[in-house]
Amino acid sequence: MDFTNVLPVDCISKIISLTSPKDACRSASVSSVFKTAEDSDNVWERFLPRDYEDMIAQSSLSQSFISSLNKKQIFFHLCDHPVLLNDGEMSLGIEKESGKKCCMLGAKGLTIVWGDTRAYWQWISLPDSRFNEVAKLNYVWWLDIKGRLNANNVLSPGTLYTAFFVYRLEGEHSMRERFVEMSVINSEGSLSGSHRRIILDPNSTNSMMRKRQRVGYKREDGWMEVEIADLFIDEHCDGGEGFTEFRLWETNGYIKDGLIVEGFEFRPKRL
Structure with missing residues (x-):
């Protein structure tokens, strides 16, 4: 029948x-x-x-x-x-397969050391970015980028997420054969996934370094991304305070340039 x-x-x-x-x-x-x-x-x-x-x-x-x-x-x-919130500092959308929320905290919503000093950083517009402005690194010796997200209030409960750093490398940049440090920390102060060293340039040729570190890759939309860590949003969270802090840094003293920062993105983990 x-x-x-x-x-x-x-x-x-x-x-x-x-x-x-x-x-x-x-x-x-x-x-x-x-x-x-x-x-x-x-x-x-x-x-x-x-x-x-x-x-x-x-x-x-x-x-x-x-x-x-x-x-x-x-x-x-x-x-x-994805809709832009907080005066364009954050975007919020939906994943097609699951209906879970996706979030990106854009460069304007991050704390960037020397980010307001034009000699070191520029704020530029790119046609393929969802944000009105992204951060372009001219040069610094001290690279330190931090963000803070009320994950319980923004992301879907009962969901395992993966955090990504979304960026672009431009011209004769200084990121080849080098790594940066990254971490994600929840509101209780414990790491949501271990502190990692990341290779931003997928063309780096040091096989030993590539074997030990995560490597960025190019997305279909032309941007690059690298996975930082996983974090779980509890099913029973009440939408209150549940901050997640994330950071990218490299402070060993060599000059860093050629990096364009779009932001940190949180997407439901593909199992």
């Missing part, structure tokens, strides 16, 4: 809503009944983060534009166009 001819569309929508966004999209190809059920607001309301309306309210999206979209369209808009 074809149960799609027996069950009402609302019941099928309820079943689909208990799966995942990825499986829901696949179900639409089963039949026209499934397609109608999959398009239901009841399905996509469940996949959207509980605070998606707050995300939209804090963004620059117009109410007239949002009111013209159904829940499925809102879901994919937030996947493809």
Whole structure:
């Protein structure tokens, strides 16, 4: 018996809503009944983060534009166009496969030593960045970049995340054959993943150094990223204070240049 001819569309929508966004999209190809059920607001309301309306309210999206979209369209808009919050210091979006929130704290939301000194750092606009400005390193001897995120309030509960440093290397930079230090620390003061040494330039040829350290790689969007650490957002967190601090530094004294910083990104871990 074809149960799609027996069950009402609302019941099928309820079943689909208990799966995942990825499986829901696949179900639409089963039949026209499934397609109608999959398009239901009841399905996509469940996949959207509980605070998606707050995300939209804090963004620059117009109410007239949002009111013209159904829940499925809102879901994919937030996947493809993360909203900018806190005067452009942070972006918040959704991962397509899981519906979990993704977050990036941009360069403007970081504490960069000498970042306000034009001789050492410049703030520039790039067409392929989600932020209005990114930080370009002219040169420093002392590289130290820190960030702080209320992870419990921003990220999805009950989710394992991976933190990434997102950057670009420009021209004859000084990062080849060298590493930088990185760490992520939670509010209790314990490391969320061990303190690591990272190679930002994937073209470094020192095989022993590459074997011991994590190496950055180029993404499809043209930026580079390197994995820092994993952190778990507790299922029972109340959205209150749960700060995560992250840091990148290199203070051994050689001149560092050619680095462009977009920010630190937190995405659900792919298992």
